[in-house]
Amino acid sequence: MREREALFENTGRDDIILPFQIDPYGLRGRVVRLGSVIDGILGRHAYPEAVSVMLGETAALAACLAGSLKYEGVFTLQTKGDGPIGVLMADVTTAGAVRAYATFDADRVAQLDPADVAARSVPRLLGGGYIAFTVDQGANTDRYQGIVELSGRTLSECTHAYFQQSEQLDAGVLIAAGRRDDGWRAGGIMVQRLPYSRDLPGRPSEDEYDDLWRTAVTLMSSARAQELLAADLAPDQLLYRLFHQEGVRAYEAQPMTDSCRCSRERVERVLLSLNQDEIEDMKVDGALIVNCEFCKREWRYDDEALEALRKSAASPGF
Ligand SMILES: [Zn+2]
Numbered sequence: 001m002r003e004r005e006a007l008f009e010n011t012g013r014d015d016i017i018l019p020f021q022i023d024p025y026g027l028r029g030r031v032v033r034l035g036s037v038i039d040g041i042l043g044r045h046a047y048p049e050a051v052s053v054m055l056g057e058t059a060a061l062a063a064c065l066a067g068s069l070k071y072e073g074v075f076t077l078q079t080k081g082d083g084p085i086g087v088l089m090a091d092v093t094t095a096g097a098v099r100a101y102a103t104f105d106a107d108r109v110a111q112l113d114p115a116d117v118a119a120r121s122v123p124r125l126l127g128g129g130y131i132a133f134t135v136d137q138g139a140n141t142d143r144y145q146g147i148v149e150l151s152g153r154t155l156s157e158c159t160h161a162y163f164q165q166s167e168q169l170d171a172g173v174l175i176a177a178g179r180r181d182d183g184w185r186a187g188g189i190m191v192q193r194l195p196y197s198r199d200l201p202g203r204p205s206e207d208e209y210d211d212l213w214r215t216a217v218t219l220m221s222s223a224r225a226q227e228l229l230a231a232d233l234a235p236d237q238l239l240y241r242l243f244h245q246e247g248v249r250a251y252e253a254q255p256m257t258d259s260c261r262c263s264r265e266r267v268e269r270v271l272l273s274l275n276q277d278e279i280e281d282m283k284v285d286g287a288l289i290v291n292c293e294f295c296k297r298e299w300r301y302d303d304e305a306l307e308a309l310r311k312s313a314a315s316p317g318f
Contacts, residue, residue, distance in 0.1 A: 014185075016253040017063055017096065018235040022191070022216050023247030024202040025209055029191040029220075031235040032063040032175075032256075033228075034098075039183035040258040041100050044296055048109050049179070050117040051085055051102050054125055056177025056186035057155050059090040059100045063256060064173055064190040065133065065159075066092035073137030079158075081150055083127025084108035089293075096256040099294040120154050131158050144168070172217040176225035187228035189238070191216045212246065219243055260295035267299050271306070272313050279306065 014035030021028055038059055042052045058077055066075035076091040090100035116124035128150060135144040146166055152158040156174055163171050175188035193213050196206050204212070219242045227238055236250045267290050271279070282288050288301045301309065 013234060013253065014231065015256045016235065017067055017256060018239075018253045019067065019251040020236075020239050021249050021251070022212070022243050023249065025204045025212050026194070026201040027191060027212060027216050028194065029189065029216075030064055030067045031238060032060050032186075032188040032190075033235050034060060034063070034186040034256065035231065036183070037098060037256050037258040038177070038186045041098070042184045045101065047102060047104070048106070050109050050112050050125055051104050052179070052184060053117065053120060053177050054085055054155070055088055055090070055100050055102045056184055057120060057175045057188075058088040059092075059098055060175045060177060060186040060188040061155055061159060061173065062090040062092045062100075063098060064175065064188040065169075066094070067190070069094050069135060069137065071137045071141065073135060073141075076134040076136065077131070078134070079126055079129060079131045079150065079155075081122075081126035081129030083123075083125055083129075084112060085125050088126070092256075093261075096254050097259040097261070098256055099258070099260045101293045122150050122152060122154055122158060126150055131155075131162065133162060172220055174220060174223055174228065176228040178225065178229055180229065180231070182231065185229045185231070189220055189223055189228065189242075191220050215246065216243070219246075260292060260297070262292040262295060262297060264299060268309055268313075271301070271309060 014033050015037045016033055018031040018033070019028070020031065034056070038056050041059065042056060047055065058079065062075055062077040065077065069075055072094045074091050074093050076089070079088040080086065084105050086103040086105065088102050090098065092098045112125065130147050130149055133146045146162055146168070148158065148162045148165060150158050151161050159173050163169055170193040171190055173188060173190040175186070177184070177186035194200070196209050200209065223238065223242060227233055227241070235253075239248045239250060271288070271290075279288060286302060288306065290299045291297070
């Protein structure tokens with residue numbers, strides 16, 4: 001991580017994760033700013049407004065939390081509830097590729113009170129259920145999953161319930177999503193408490209460290225949704241606004257991209273694992289159509305294509 005001494009170098013930049021450090025004791029944090037990336041994802045799905053705002057927040061939250069990955073991998077955030085919105089799903093790779101989708105009941109979403117949508121109300125929009133946080137860092141590492149009930153008023157509050165029970169992460173987070181003149185935007189900020197040790201920068205006492213931690217969370221929580229989303233307030237300007245009295249340094253920003261990991265090879269691997277009856281059951285009008293829920297790409301296999309696939313798999317060298 002290369003350090004940036006000067007603030008304001010990221011002015012006007014969207015679609016980034018900007019890591020930062022709050023002095024004097026080196027608290028870590030991240031700002032997430034999504035512009036065309038989230039606009040692309042939400043525009044492609046064309047969900048109702050209530051679903052889009054919640055999925056935008058889910059993507060921003062996943063991007064905030066993905067920064068805690070230690071190795072190459074994927075961070076997945078998923079909610080499942082019995083409310084009008086059934087599933088919110090977003091995942092982010094270490095390289096910054098983000099994708100997301102939702103499932104919902106159109107009738108129930110249409111009947112939502114606009115005030116509940118404006119409040120991003122988890123009880124009204126998602127209902128009762130759970131939120132799961134999954135870290136997958138490849139075949140040779142343990143897959144880690146944390147699950148908590150949807151117990152807060154907002155997704156940020158639900159995430160704090162997870163932090164409270166987690167031994168992996170002690171943090172505060174704030175997220176926002178909304179439509180602006182130039183499209184959908186989403187953003188977030190997270191401050192992370194490292195375990196106390198005498199060797200922290202500035203060598204604070206435990207009380208001094210706790211004081212800075214509480215101050216940082218209070219300052220972070222004072223950020224308004226407008227500040228998290230505004231295209232004309234760069235992420236490092238936001239950091240300066242919030243933490244300049246303590247001292248804050250931004251590091252090199254990581255770009256985020258709107259890209260999906262689905263591929264023809266993956267689809268065909270799944271198809272080849274199915275038996276003939278399963279294939280027949282999935283056919284519609286004589287063809288098998290596979291859709292990627294995340295990016296909406298579609299693969300179509302008629303009988304001829306399925307036969308060719310079977311032959312190519314059976315031949316050596318494939
Ligand atoms: Zn896809």
